[in-house]
Amino acid sequence: MDVLALLAEGFATSLSPLNLMVVILGVTAGLFIGAMPGLGSVNGVAIVLPLTFIVPPSSAIILLAAIYYGAMYGGAVSSILLGIPGASTAVATTFDGRPMAQQGKAGLALIAAAVASFVGGTISVILFTLFAAPLADVALAFGPAEEFALVLMAFTTFVGLGGDDKLKTIIMICLGLVLSTVGLDLISGQPRLIFGDMPGFYSGISFLVLAIGVYGVGEVLYTIETSKSSPQVTPAKITFGELALGIKAMGRIWKTMSFGSFMGFFVGMLPAAGATPASLMAYGVAKQTSKHPETFGKGNIEGVAAPETANNAASTGSLLPMLTLGIPGSPTTALLLGGMVMWGLVPGPMLFIEQPDFVWGLISSLYTANFAAVLINIALIPLFVWALRMPFTVLCSIVLVLCIVGGFAPSQKMHDVWLIAGFGVAGYLLRKADYPLAPLVLALVLGPLMEKSFRQTLIAEQGNVFAFVERPLSGTFIAIAALFFVLPFIKYLRKGTRSGIAPAE
Amino acid sequence: MAYTFTRRVAMGLAASAALVATTATTALAEGWKPQKPVEMVIMAGQGGGADRLARLFQSIIQKESLSNMPILPVNKGGGSGAEALRYLKDKEGDAHTIMATLNSYYTTPLRTDIGVNIEEFTPIARMAEDTFILWVNADAGISNLDEYVAAVKASGKDWKMGGTGTGQEDSLVTAMLEKEFGLEMTYVPFKGGGDVAKNLIGNHINSTVNNPSEQMGFYKAGKSIPLVAFTPERLAAFPDVPTARELGHDIVYAMQRSFVAPKDMPAEAVAYYTAMFKKLSETEEWQTYTSEKALMPAYLTGDDLQAYFMTERDKHQAILSAMEGNS
Known part of the structure; x- marks a missing residue:
């Protein structure tokens, strides 16, 4: 096959000693950058970008892609161990990763994250290899109406979640949507909800600030309260037996992982979406379709695997519009695109034809980067777990410091640090009152996208609301969304009748 | 997700750039230099x-x-x-x-x-x-300004012009077009030029006034057609695209x-x-x-x-x- 021949040639590029070294270096650096709260793949790629002049373009993009990949793996580490999302893409990983760590299963959670990332990365690279060209057309078919329908679908997966109180979920989504409107209006440029004239609110509320507040600070407060004066040390150790056990456990949830991969790849491929919404959506779907949705959020391994497969798959997916259409699907790919312009490459439909060495060298390096990342990650797990042996009193202060640093670093505004403190207290109180926090975070991520696409569609269709259902693609998504919304009720009814018919069970 | 550079990145960048830059000498070495x-x-x-x-x-x-x-x-x-x-x-x-x-x-x-x-x-x-150029999708069957004006007049408000935020450059050029030809289009704002370009190729909008760099990839692949350039003279990269001025319409914007x-x-x-x-x-x-x-x-x-x-x-x-x- 043509594609395979090209890929083989690509491997000849990516397996050269220089490029292999570059991959290992990039993945390791990315792993640590991703694991640091506040530093994500964007920062990692930005640091290294100017360095790439000293190597040929194909090695340069391989290095950047390796960092990007490594950071996706690394983001899970602090999400699981400390409950602070290491990067925006790893927020969903805290939902179940942190509870697992508290139950002494940090090692298992980390293995799950690594294996899931590997599966997600690999499946998506295969999809990329085989279908890059036709999939570019799918990305093109996505206009504002389709974007809106997709986001709506994401929300319904959360409303329909089995375990939580539906009313509370809807309240939290609404709260998140309100928070997402803070800042300058996308279309008219007028400031909204800036509380008088606080310049800090001009750029809106960063979703990482909210996540660090409610999950990082809120978690610390909650743990201080529950542990009272007797600080608990999380018994965390890792053995080869556990490793084998972990990989075995992953085999049982292949369905969740393969679904997460496809979904992540698909969502990541859409310009403007990216890995963060993809991971949140995959989490929602995993919970929705699970037989035991009530165990999610309390340390279910599937709750770690789903977002981790999806965020890695999405990071590959977002390379697709970047290469084929010249449109970045995420902030990091925007930087990669900048790099390509620097090296004199023109992204767009012709890139595959004019620069096959570059494109296929990059694609094949994703295979090697994935492989290197999973090995390095698993090798480092004992080191990560060792960090948890610290007494809680020490760990808790470290977590708080990291929260503040992580919140301050991206914007360098004290404003965001105060917001984190406020969100921390609010998150703690909401948690005590049993309000789910995931929908809040999801709404802040997807809110701006939803509002923008909704308004664009209405402007373009001159106020015709039916445009959303008239278009085949968006109509399908809306139908699926409606199905998701009613699914829990159907489940509930079926359960009701079954127990009614056979009460002896 | 507003990412900006962090101070830590700044230091990292400084360090890494220093590696690259140390061997080279600046021609501007005299007098004041950034500290x-x-x-x-x-x-x-x-x-x-x-x-x-x-x-x-x-x-x-x-x-x-x-x-x-x-x-x-x-x-x-x-x-x-x-x-x-x-x-x-x-x-x-x-x-x-x-x-x-x-x-x-x-x-x-x-x-x-x-x-x-x-x-x-x-x-x-x-x-x-x-520079700004008027673009349509290659499948639209429009190859010059006259056909464009006729098509927009026929569709009226159903004609969708995509561009960056209202009040920004693209919308100004659109307003000039509307005024010059007595047109009335629906202006759909997007977040950036790349997004606009992609939506034209996906047929979600009917025309754009993208900068050449934003449409270049699609143009080279034959997916979009430039109709008219809003420049004082023809562009070297698009020798066959007439300027609006040549066609008797004084719209120049840069x-x-x-x-x-x-x-x-x-x-x-x-x-x-x-x-x-x-x-x-x-x-x-x-x-x-x-x-x-x-x-x-x-x-x-x-x-x-x-x-x-x-x-x-x-x-x-x-x-x-x-x-x-x-x-």
Whole structure:
């Protein structure tokens, strides 16, 4: 096959000693950058970008892609161990990763994250290899109406979640949507909800600030309260037996992982979406379709695997519009695109034809980067777990410091640090009152996208609301969304009748 | 998800760039030199035309060692550049901050009350004027301006023109088109030029006035057709595309790509940056880029540049008030 021949040639590029070294270096650096709260793949790629002049373009993009990949793996580490999302893409990983760590299963959670990332990365690279060209057309078919329908679908997966109180979920989504409107209006440029004239609110509320507040600070407060004066040390150790056990456990949830991969790849491929919404959506779907949705959020391994497969798959997916259409699907790919312009490459439909060495060298390096990342990650797990042996009193202060640093670093505004403190207290109180926090975070991520696409569609269709259902693609998504919304009720009814018919069970 | 550069990144970048730059010597070594990394504020978000161009400047400066300190691009795209303008205002007297501008440099302070007077800023250099072309999808069956006008007239409000935010460059060009030909289209705002280009190819909108660099990839693949250029003369990269002026319609509009600095930047620093951009404008990379991407190189500096800014601001004031009068 043509594609395979090209890929083989690509491997000849990516397996050269220089490029292999570059991959290992990039993945390791990315792993640590991703694991640091506040530093994500964007920062990692930005640091290294100017360095790439000293190597040929194909090695340069391989290095950047390796960092990007490594950071996706690394983001899970602090999400699981400390409950602070290491990067925006790893927020969903805290939902179940942190509870697992508290139950002494940090090692298992980390293995799950690594294996899931590997599966997600690999499946998506295969999809990329085989279908890059036709999939570019799918990305093109996505206009504002389709974007809106997709986001709506994401929300319904959360409303329909089995375990939580539906009313509370809807309240939290609404709260998140309100928070997402803070800042300058996308279309008219007028400031909204800036509380008088606080310049800090001009750029809106960063979703990482909210996540660090409610999950990082809120978690610390909650743990201080529950542990009272007797600080608990999380018994965390890792053995080869556990490793084998972990990989075995992953085999049982292949369905969740393969679904997460496809979904992540698909969502990541859409310009403007990216890995963060993809991971949140995959989490929602995993919970929705699970037989035991009530165990999610309390340390279910599937709750770690789903977002981790999806965020890695999405990071590959977002390379697709970047290469084929010249449109970045995420902030990091925007930087990669900048790099390509620097090296004199023109992204767009012709890139595959004019620069096959570059494109296929990059694609094949994703295979090697994935492989290197999973090995390095698993090798480092004992080191990560060792960090948890610290007494809680020490760990808790470290977590708080990291929260503040992580919140301050991206914007360098004290404003965001105060917001984190406020969100921390609010998150703690909401948690005590049993309000789910995931929908809040999801709404802040997807809110701006939803509002923008909704308004664009209405402007373009001159106020015709039916445009959303008239278009085949968006109509399908809306139908699926409606199905998701009613699914829990159907489940509930079926359960009701079954127990009614056979009460002896 | 507003990512900007962190201080830690800044230090990392400084360290890494130092590795690259130590061996090279700067031709501008005499007199004042930056003492720390220079912040390059970008008035737009990541990935758009303005951002890509700013990063190209940064990379050329780095590659050719035009500055002894690294240049750090910082995106402050909120509110059509309002965020960046406010930021620069607060940097009064600073010698290590420069800002890459586009036309929202005039329009944003005119449209929203953000307490910024651009007359106070220090002009550094204008690097180029970016051009605007009218584009349609290759499947639309339109090959010249007359057919375009006829098609828009036939569809009326159903005709969707895509562009950047309302009140920004694309919408101004659209308003001029509407006025000249007596058209009425529906203007759909998007977040950036790349997004606009993609939506044209996906047939979600009917036409755009993208910069050539934003449509170049699709144009080369035969997916979009340029109808008319809003430039004084034909573009070398598009020799077959007529200008509006040739066809008897006086619509000329350009997007300036310049650099400005905060109020009261020390004179030595201004001289340093002016010389740096002068060098940059002479590099081979920049020359190649402008011809390939159909930009008009237009180096201008000092008082001439300030005078240019003021004339342009008045022009935009006129266009904006005409637009508001219409709607």
